[in-house]
Amino acid sequence: MHFFLIGTGILFVFLLILLLSVYFTVPQNQIFIIERFGKFHKLADSGLNMRIPFIDTIKGKLILQVLYHNVILETKTNDNVFVEIHCSIQYRVLKNKAFEAYYSLDDPVSQLESYVFDTIRGTVPKLTIDNLFEEKDQIAQSVKNSLDHVMHDFGIEIIKTLITHIDPAQKVKAAMNEINAAERERKAAQHRAEAEKLVIIKAAEAQKESRILQGEGVAGQRKAIIHGLRESLNELKISSDPNSNITEQEAINLLLVNQYFDTLKDIGAHSKSNAIFLNHNSFDGDFLSNNKDKDSKKNILEAILSADIVRSENSENKKN
Structure with a gap:
């Protein structure tokens, strides 16, 4: 009886282990690769799945989420400046091509890096350091097009490629800042x-x-x-007295002489005034009536008028 109970317990444990080996679960956004006797048998999708114990084995798994990988490489521009370029690749496994994604490439990440190196090192040497910063988006698009063309046949979809960082040597950056x-x-x-x-x-x-x-x-x-x-x-x-013989010319002479002496007085009172020298002997009785002195009369009149202007300006300066 004792041995019977022990045997029954062992059989129960064996059946339980066998049952657990038959059923297994696959997490969300993952695919398990199932092989039978070393040969590909099927793809196990997320949820509860079944296999034959000791015959079917779980060979591996593929993640269907978007993955990313950073690639860092050093290359040279057209004007012989060495730069370090950081490229970020976003990719995912195609569910309908899970077989190719698992069995076609031994190391997909290394393969991605190889194509990125080849594309960037074939593009950057054609550009100067200034153009490199301006056309980094075009370089990233060139990398994506190159990877799309190749990796799609291996079951990998390239979502996006980004040139995240361009780092020239410190001396080059300092020179660029000085130029700017x-x-x-x-x-x-x-x-x-x-x-x-x-x-x-x-x-x-x-x-x-x-x-x-x-x-x-x-x-x-x-x-x-x-x-x-x-x-x-x-x-x-x-x-004037009607009996006096003051003529028009004499009155004009009197006014001119009075204006003349007023101007001289004003000039003498200011050391910085402009001096005007005139012939005093010109003021005779025939001065304004003599035709040959018309030019002299004109000059004296203009001088006196200018003297009035000077006197007005000096008055304004004194006020200021």
Whole structure:
């Protein structure tokens, strides 16, 4: 009886082990490779599966999730700059080509690296270091196209390839930064020169407008002085004694002499004033009536008018 119970227990354990060997589970997004007597038999999908114990064996498994692999390689550009390039590959196994993915390639990752090396080292030497940074997306697309063409037959789909990092030598990076800084400084200098040019042009335009307005002011002032002289002469003639023989020419001479001495007084009172030297002997009775002295009369009149302008400017300076 004792031996019977022991035998029954052993048989139960054997049957339990046999039952557990028949049924097995496959995790989600995975495929198990089942072989029978060393030959491929079937693919076990996710969930509960069955096999014949001691006849069917689980040879391996494939993951259907998107995987990634980073490839780092060093190559040279067209302008003889050595760079280190980091390439990230995203790929996955095609479920309908799981057999090819498992049995065609012994080491799919190494195979991916080989094609990446070949593509990048065939593309980068055609580009300069500046163009390399600008066209990294095109390089990544070239790598993807190359891998798609080859790896699809092996049951592997390339999702995306990315050039994640381009690392030149430290001296090269420093030189590129200096070039960039110099270029920016050159542009800044151009902008400063344009701004200074604009300031000079505007100042010249303002000076031009100022000169025009000043000329108009001087002309108006001269007109006002002439008008004032004319009124003063009329008042002098009216207020003078009718019996006196003050002629028009004498009145004009008197006003001119008075204006002349006022100007000299003003010039003497200011050390920084502009001095005007005139011939005192020219103020005789026939000065304004003599035809040969018309040019001299004109010059003296203009000098006196200019002296009035100088006196007005000096007054304005004293106020300021």
